[in-house]
Amino acid sequence: MAIEQKDVLFTLVKSLSKSEKRQFKLYVGRLGGNSEANFISLFNLLDKVITFNDDLILKKTNIKKQQISNTKAHLYKQILVSLRLNPVHQNTRSHIREQFDFAAILYSKGLYKQSLKILEKAKDLALNNGENNLAYEIVEFEKVIESQYITRSLSNRADELSSQSKELSLINARTSKLSNLSLQLYSLLLKEGYVKDDVDSKKVKLFFIKRLPKYKLSDLGFIEKLFLYKAYLWHSLIMQDFVLSYKYSQKWVDLFEENPEMKKQNSVFYLKGVNYLLESLYLIKHKTKFNKVLEKLDFDIQNRNISLNENTNTLTFLYYSQNKLNLYFLEGRFNKGIRYVLKLLDEIKIYETKIDAHHIMVFYYKIACMYFGAGKNKECIFYLEKIISNKDLKMREDLLCFTRVLNLVAHYDEGLDYDIDKLIISTYKFLLKMNDLHEVQRKMISFLKNLSSIYPQDLHKAFIRLHKELIKFENHPYEKRSFLYLDILSWLESKIQNVPVEIIIKQKAKKLIK
Incomplete structure (x- = not known):
């Protein structure tokens, strides 16, 4: 049976850079006799092949069948020891x-x-x-x-050590509580998305207050403040308080700006903080500040103000690319964004083995939105289908819902209405099953469902009526999330004014916060 890239040893060998492979060979070559060792033969084989199985090992090396398991385990360990000695991986x-x-x-x-x-x-x-x-x-x-x-x-050595131990124990206990709260809220955000009503809101508030340890900000160290700001950020995002999410993501990033050496020591946390700052700025539509933060991220990457390794290289690609797409959305430059998308798709192929399926699908959703904004609905549907057809996908529920709604709108917009009734029913059933059907979505589906009974000369008035109904929810504490990832209002305005949706969004972009 083929092992391919699911095998941990094969994946590890394929992840090695040229310098890491060279160092490994130097490391194992220090002692005489290693050049003929079984694990070296196995390494050379794995380095050359694209896929492999145990039969190939038996055919291409002198390793016996009963030796395969131990040889693979030994090679795995030796690679890790070699990597540990590499200055690139030392901090x-x-x-x-x-x-x-x-x-x-x-x-x-x-x-x-x-x-x-x-x-x-x-x-x-x-x-x-x-x-x-x-x-x-x-x-x-x-x-x-x-x-x-x-x-x-020291005469008071015992007292000094006991005092240090007690103080560090208290700090670590507080840090653990803050990190636990941060992790639990993050998990809640990924699983449930934003609060849907007052009941949800009260539950989240109670959950947060019960688990937040008592603290005095001036007593907290770097790591404690980091987890504190993270916890407040996840809480504000879940509560849909995007101004607060901007406040705490900015505090998160400022913590690193005040301690620039920590950018290299904790590069992953820094990158995540910048990413959530950008997301918060996107949600409150602060275009100018968003652009400055994105430029600062690019500056830090280019000037190596962070530790760059395979992990952080993947994260910098992920965060910069997603937020570059968001910048095109903020500015309403969809056709220009498509030129960036074509380049991005090639880069996604390079990183697809290092990025989880959820983030790949987020890329596809954003790409679909870019094509929708440019009026290219067939291409939009193509990328939405990649998400809808993925039955094993573990993705945020709100994004799955908006994928279905956008798919319905794109089909209508493109004139692909021969199966629109079936599509409406399947979308409605999916949203009911997800327990995520909001008033905005109900009104949209009801409108599309009744389109076939509206006379062409009455269509313009129908668009105006729907727009008046939906605009009431634009700033609703729980319904506004329906407009975060799918700008239905701009789409309706484009139909009412009979102009491309890109023009409507560009006009709105000029009025955004400077």
Whole structure:
């Protein structure tokens, strides 16, 4: 049976850069005899082939069938050891752990003072970089050494270590509560999306208040503030308070601007913060500020103000590309955006093995919206079908719903109405099943359902009536989300004025916050 890219070893080998492969060969070649070792033969095979299975291993190497499992496990371990030694993958955190290991070796040899000296330096490094969990481990190790060998370096050594241990324990407990709250809210956001009514709103507020630990902002360190701002951000997004989400995402990013060394130490958190700042600015339609933040992100990437590795390279592509699409939406430049889409589709192919299916589908939805805005409904439907036909997709419910509604609108707009009744019924059933049918969606589906009974000369008045009904929900606390990913109002205005929807959105873009 073919193993292909689902095999963890094969995936790891294929992820290695040329320099990482070169270092691995140098690493395993340090000892004589390794050049003929089974795991080297297996590495060379995996490096060359596109797919493989166990039969290929037996055919192309001297590895026996009963040796395959152990050889693969050994090769996997050796690659990881080699990568750990690579300077590219070393950071402050790994340096602290390395010093901890050195101290443990010295301790085992009975060299207590040398061990404590290294631990003291490692502890200072950990504390200065917000690595409080590692600092706590170091203090606990220092206590072990002091309990077995009294150094008498300080008369109050025991009290000092006990005090440090207690303080770090409290900090870590508070950090853990904040990180748990942040993670739970993020999970809730992904699973449920925005609150739908007052009942949802009260539940989320109670959930948040019950789990938010007591704190004094001036007592919090970098990591604690980071998780605090993240928790408030997820809460504000779920509550559809986008002004607050802008406030806390800005605090998140400002935290890194005040501690620029943390951009390299915690690059993933920084990139995520910038991404949510951009998303918040997009939701409140602050075009000028959005553009500046996007330019700053590009500046940080180009000037390597963040640590660039395969993980962060993927994230920078993901966040910059999605927000570049959003900029075209804000400006109403759909036809120009399509030229960017054509380039983007090639880049998605490069990164598709490193991006999860959810984010690929988000790209497809945004691309579909770009084609819809440009009046190219067939292309819009093509990308929406990619989402609808994916039966195994774990995607945010609100985006799945808007995909169906946009698909219905695009079919009508393109004149593909021969099966419109079936499409309306399937869309209606899907939204009912998702328990996500809002008043805006009900009115849209009802309107499209009755289109066949409206005389052509009455169609213009029907569009005007629907627009008057829907515009009342534009700033509704729970219904406004229906307009976030699908600008139905602009579409209706384009029908009423008999102009392309792109022109309507461009006119609105000129009035956005400067």
